[in-house]
Amino acid sequence: xxxxxxxxxxxxxxxxxxxxxxxxxxxxxxxxxxxxxxxxxxxxxxxxxxxxx
Amino acid sequence: xxxxxxxxxxxxxxxxxxxxxxxxxxxxxxxxxxxxxxxxxxxxxxxxxxxxxxxxxxxxxxxxxxxxxxxxxxxxxxxxxxxxxxxxxxxxxxxxxxxxxxxxxxxxxxxxxxxxxxxxxxxxxxxxxxxxxxxxxxxxxxxxxxxxxxxxxxxxxxxxxxxxxxxxxxxxxxxxxxxxxxxxxxxxxxxxxxxxxxxxxxxxxxxxxxxxxxxxxxxxxxxxxxxxxxxxxxxxxxxxxxxxxxxxxxxxxxxxxxxxxxxxxxxxxxxxxxxxxxxxxxxxxxxxxxxxxxxxxxxxxxxxxxxxxxxxxxxxxxxxxxxxxxxxxxxxxxxxxxxxxxxxxxxxxxxxxxxxxxxxxxxxxxxxxxxxxxxxxxxxxxxxxxxxxxxxxxxxxxxxxxxxxxxxxxxxxxxxxxxxxxxxxxxxxxxxxxxxxxxxxxxxxxxxxxxxxxxxxxxxxxxxxxxxxxxxxxxxxxxxxxxxxxxxxxxxxxxxxxxxxxxxxxxxxxxxxxxxxxxxxxxxxxxxxxxxxxxxxxxxxxxxxxxxxxxxxxxxxxxxxxxxxxxxxxxxxxxxxxxxxxxxxxxxxxxxxxxxxxxxxxxxxxxxxxxxxxxxxxxxxxxxxxxxxxxxxxxxxxxxxxxxxxxxxxxxxxxxxxxxxxxxxxxxxxxxxxxxxxxxxxxxxxxxxxxxxxxxxxxxxxxxxxxxxxxxxxxxxxxxxxxxxxxxxxxxxxxxxxxxxxxxxxxxxxxxxxxxxxxxxxxxxxxxxxxxxxxxxxxxxxxxxxxxxxxxxxxx
Numbered sequence: 001x002x003x004x005x006x007x008x009x010x011x012x013x014x015x016x017x018x019x020x021x022x023x024x025x026x027x028x029x030x031x032x033x034x035x036x037x038x039x040x041x042x043x044x045x046x047x048x049x050x051x052x053x
Numbered sequence: 054x055x056x057x058x059x060x061x062x063x064x065x066x067x068x069x070x071x072x073x074x075x076x077x078x079x080x081x082x083x084x085x086x087x088x089x090x091x092x093x094x095x096x097x098x099x100x101x102x103x104x105x106x107x108x109x110x111x112x113x114x115x116x117x118x119x120x121x122x123x124x125x126x127x128x129x130x131x132x133x134x135x136x137x138x139x140x141x142x143x144x145x146x147x148x149x150x151x152x153x154x155x156x157x158x159x160x161x162x163x164x165x166x167x168x169x170x171x172x173x174x175x176x177x178x179x180x181x182x183x184x185x186x187x188x189x190x191x192x193x194x195x196x197x198x199x200x201x202x203x204x205x206x207x208x209x210x211x212x213x214x215x216x217x218x219x220x221x222x223x224x225x226x227x228x229x230x231x232x233x234x235x236x237x238x239x240x241x242x243x244x245x246x247x248x249x250x251x252x253x254x255x256x257x258x259x260x261x262x263x264x265x266x267x268x269x270x271x272x273x274x275x276x277x278x279x280x281x282x283x284x285x286x287x288x289x290x291x292x293x294x295x296x297x298x299x300x301x302x303x304x305x306x307x308x309x310x311x312x313x314x315x316x317x318x319x320x321x322x323x324x325x326x327x328x329x330x331x332x333x334x335x336x337x338x339x340x341x342x343x344x345x346x347x348x349x350x351x352x353x354x355x356x357x358x359x360x361x362x363x364x365x366x367x368x369x370x371x372x373x374x375x376x377x378x379x380x381x382x383x384x385x386x387x388x389x390x391x392x393x394x395x396x397x398x399x400x401x402x403x404x405x406x407x408x409x410x411x412x413x414x415x416x417x418x419x420x421x422x423x424x425x426x427x428x429x430x431x432x433x434x435x436x437x438x439x440x441x442x443x444x445x446x447x448x449x450x451x452x453x454x455x456x457x458x459x460x461x462x463x464x465x466x467x468x469x470x471x472x473x474x475x476x477x478x479x480x481x482x483x484x485x486x487x488x489x490x491x492x493x494x495x496x497x498x499x500x501x502x503x504x505x506x507x508x509x510x511x512x513x514x515x516x517x518x519x520x521x522x523x524x525x526x527x528x529x530x531x532x533x534x535x536x537x538x539x540x541x542x543x544x545x546x547x548x549x550x551x552x553x554x555x556x557x558x559x560x561x562x563x564x565x566x567x568x569x570x571x572x573x574x575x576x577x578x579x580x581x582x583x584x585x586x587x588x589x590x591x592x593x594x595x596x597x598x599x600x601x602x603x604x605x606x607x608x609x610x611x612x613x614x615x616x617x618x619x620x621x622x623x624x625x626x627x628x629x630x631x632x633x634x635x636x637x638x639x640x641x642x643x644x645x646x647x648x649x650x651x652x653x654x655x656x657x658x659x660x661x662x663x664x665x666x667x668x669x670x671x672x673x674x675x676x677x678x679x680x681x682x683x684x685x686x687x688x689x690x691x692x693x694x695x696x697x698x699x700x701x702x703x704x705x706x707x708x709x710x711x712x713x714x715x716x717x718x719x720x721x722x723x724x725x726x727x728x729x730x731x732x733x734x735x736x737x738x739x740x741x742x743x744x745x746x747x748x749x750x751x752x753x754x755x756x757x758x759x760x761x762x763x764x765x766x767x768x769x770x771x772x773x774x775x776x777x778x779x780x781x782x783x784x785x786x787x788x789x790x791x792x793x794x795x796x797x798x799x800x801x802x803x804x805x806x807x808x809x810x811x812x813x814x815x816x817x818x819x820x821x822x823x824x825x826x827x828x829x830x831x832x833x834x835x836x837x838x839x840x841x842x843x844x845x846x847x848x849x
Contacts, residue, residue: 008266
C-alpha cells in the first residue's frame with residue numbers, strides 16, 4: 001500500500017502545477033478582459049484587400 | 054411652387070441618420086453630412102470597408118462641430134495622459150464612449166492599416182477602452198487623437214481620468230486567495246475521506262500521513278487566504294467595533310489550533326476540511342459581492358466635466374494651457390459647445406450660455422458684455438473672449454466641492470442589518486462558549502475545552518456572512534437588468550430604509566429630449582412643407598423638434614438661407630420668403646409670456662402663428678405621486694416656478710416644491726431634512742445636484758445616456774426605467790426581508806450544531822457535513838427568494 005504515498009505525492013504535485021499556471025495567467029493579465037475576445041474571434045481577417053463594394 | 058424639387062428620403066450609409074440633402078454623395082452612397090462622408094473616404098482609402106459589413110450603420114453621426122486638440126501638444130498634458138513612454142514607443146489608453154459594436158472593435162484594432170506608425174491596438178469592450186502602442190517619432194499624441202476623431206471615435210479626455218483611476222484601484226488578490234483556498238479545500242477533502250469511512254488498524258500509518266498533509270494544506274488557507282479576516286477583526290477591535298469578522302476570525306483560529314493539536318497529539322482527526330471549506334465559501338461570498346461596472350463611473354465631479362485645457366490669448370497669440378495653470382486676468386477664448394471653466398467676465402462676442410447643467414434652467418441665456426458668467430455654462434454660438442475673474446477652484450460652482458459633504462468621503466450612512474446583528478451575535482456566541490466551558494470544568498477539563506472550541510467552531514457565522522452578499526448580488530443583477538446600476542451591494546439596504554424622496558426638475562423628472570409642442574396656428578399642407586424645409590437646415594434643438602413634429606415631409610430645395618444663431622432664420626423657397634424665430638427676432642420686442650418657449654412663424658410678411666414648447670415629464674411621474682402615502686416627496690429645482698401649476702398635481706402641495714434653488718440651497722435642504730430624522734433619497738442629474746446627491750443618504754443620478762456625464766452618486770438610473778422607480782423601492786424592501794429570513798435559516802443550523810457542540814462531543818464529520826450544508830441552503834434560498842420577489846414586482 002506504500003504506493004499511496006507516491007500517488008498522493010503525484011496528485012498534489014500535478015495540482016500545484018495547475019495552481020501555478022492559474023497564478024501565472026492571473027499575473028500576466030490573461031483574465032483581465034474576458035469579454036472582448038469572444039467578439040474578436042467572430043470577425044474575419046482580411047489579408048487580401050477586398051475590392052470596393 | 055414651380056421650381057421646387059422633391060428629394061427622396063434616404064439614410065446615411067455611415068450613421069443611419071436621415072439624409073436631408075444630396076450634397077454628400079460618394080461611391081453611390083448617401084451621407085447625411087460632410088463628417089460622415091469623410092469617415093467613409095478615410096476607411097475606403099485604407100480598404101477598411103468591412104467596417105460596414107459587420108453591422109448596419111455602425112458609425113456615429115459626425116454633424117458635431119470641429120474640435121481642437123492642439124492642447125495635446127503641451128508636454129505637461131501629454132505626461133498626464135500616457136501610460137508609458139521610452140525613446141521609441143509610447144503607450145496610451147483612451148476611454149472611447151462610442152465603442153458599442155463589433156465593427157467598432159474591428160476598426161479600432163486595424164488602426165495600423167491607416168497609419169503604420171501605430172504598432173498595436175487593443176480594445177477592451179466592456180470598459181470601452183482602447184490601448185494604443187505607437188511610435189511617437191512618426192505620429193504624436195495629437196495626431197493620434199485627431200485620427201480617432203476623424204474616423205468617428207473621439208476619446209473622452211477629461212481632467213479626472215476615468216482610466217487611470219480604474220487601473221490604480223488597489224488589487225487585494227481576492228482571486229488568488231480564492232484559488233489557493235479552493236485548491237487546499239479540494240485536497241483536504243480528499244485526504245479526510247479515509248478518516249470518515251474508517252481506517253483499519255493495518256492502515257494506521259496513513260492516518261498520521263494524512264493528518265500531516267492536512268496541516269500543511271491548512272497553513273496557506275489560514276495565513277494567506279484567511280489573513281484578511283484577522284487584520285479586519287484586529288482593526289475593528291481597536292476601533293471598539295464588533296463586526297462579523299471577529300467571530301469569523303475567532304472560528305478560523307480555533308479551527309486551526311484545535312486541528313493542529315488533535316493531529317499532533319493523535320487524539321483526533323481535526324477539522325482541517327471544515328476550516329478550508331469555511332474560508333473558501335467566505336471568499337466566494339466576498340467575490341460575489343464585488344460587482345463592478347467598468348463602463349460607469351460613480352465618482353465623477355466637476356473635473357470630469359471641465360475641459361483639460363483652455364485657449365488663452367497671450368501677446369496677441371492664442372495658446373492652449375492646462376486648466377491647472379489658469380489664473381485670474383487670463384484672457385480666454387470659448388468656442389461653440391465649450392464649457393466655461395472659471396467665473397469670467399465677457400469681453401467680446403455674443404454669449405448665449407446654456408446653464409442647464411449647472412442651474413437646471415432649461416433655455417440658453419443671453420449675456421451682455423462686461424457681465425460675469427459663472428463657470429460650468431456652455432457657450433452656444435460663436436466664439437467669445439472672456440477674462441478670468443476667479444480661479445477654477447474658487448468659482449461659484451466648484452466652491453460646492455469645498456463643502457464638508459465632500460470632504461468626509463466614507464461617512465457611515467445607515468448601518469446595515471449585518472452590522473447591527475453581528476454585534477449581538479458575537480456577544481451571545483461568546484456567552485454560550487464560556488458557559489459551556491464553565492459548566493464542564495468541574496467534571497472534565499478536557500471535555501470543557503472541547504465544548505468551548507466546538508461552540509466557537511460550529512457557531513462560526515459562515516451562513517450569516519454569506520446571506521447578505523448572495524442576496525445583494527442577486528438583487529444587484531436584477532436592478533442591472535432593469536437599467537438601474539448600483540454602486541455597491543450596500544446601496545440596496547440604504548434604499549430600503551429611505552422615507553423621503555427629493556426630485557430635481559430639469560433632466561430628472563422632465564425629459565430634455567422630448568418637449569411637448571403645441572402648434573398655435575392653422576397651416577396648409579404646403580405651408581407645413583415650407584416650414585419643414587427651412588427648419589431642416591438648422592441644428593437648433595427647437596428646429597429639430599419642429600421637424601419631428603411636422604414629421605415625414607418631402608423636403609423642398611431652399612434657395613436662400615440665413616440663420617442668426619439662437620434667434621431665428623430667414624429663408625427663401627421658390628417665391629416664398631419665410632422667417633422663423635423668437636418673438637424678438639420676428640417682432641423686435643421681448644416675449645411677454647415667459648412661461649414657455651415660443652417660435653413664431655412669418656411668411657411673406659404675414660404672421661401665421663407660433664409653436665409653443667412645454668416640458669414633457671418623464672413617463673411614470675404620475676406613478677411617483679402614489680408614493681406619497683409612504684414617502685415624503687419634495688421637488689427642488691434650479692429653474693423658475695412657471696411650471697408650478699403643472700407640477701402641483703404630482704407633489705400635492707406647493708409647500709413641497711422649491712424653485713430657484715442654488716446648488717448650495719439644495720444641499721442645505723437635504724441636510725435640514727436629515728436633521729429632522731428623515732432618510733433622504735435624492736434624485737438628480739446635473740452638476741447642480743451633486744452637493745445634494747452627496748449629502749443625501751442615497752443619491753441617484755438619472756441619465757438618458759450612460760456615456761454622458763452624470764454626477765457622483767450611489768446609483769445611476771437610466772431614464773427609460775424611471776417609471777419602475779416605485780417597483781425598485783418595493784423590491785429593495787423585499788430584498789432586506791430575504792436577508793432577515795436567511796438569517797433565521799442560518800440561526801436554525803447554528804442551533805442544531807450548538808446542541809452537539811455544548812456536550813463537547815462534536816465529531817469532525819458532523820461539522821464537515823453541517824457547514825457546507827448550511828452554506829448551500831443559504832445560497833440557494835437567497836437566490837430563489839430574490840428572483841421570486843423580482844417576479845412579483847415584475848422586474849424580471
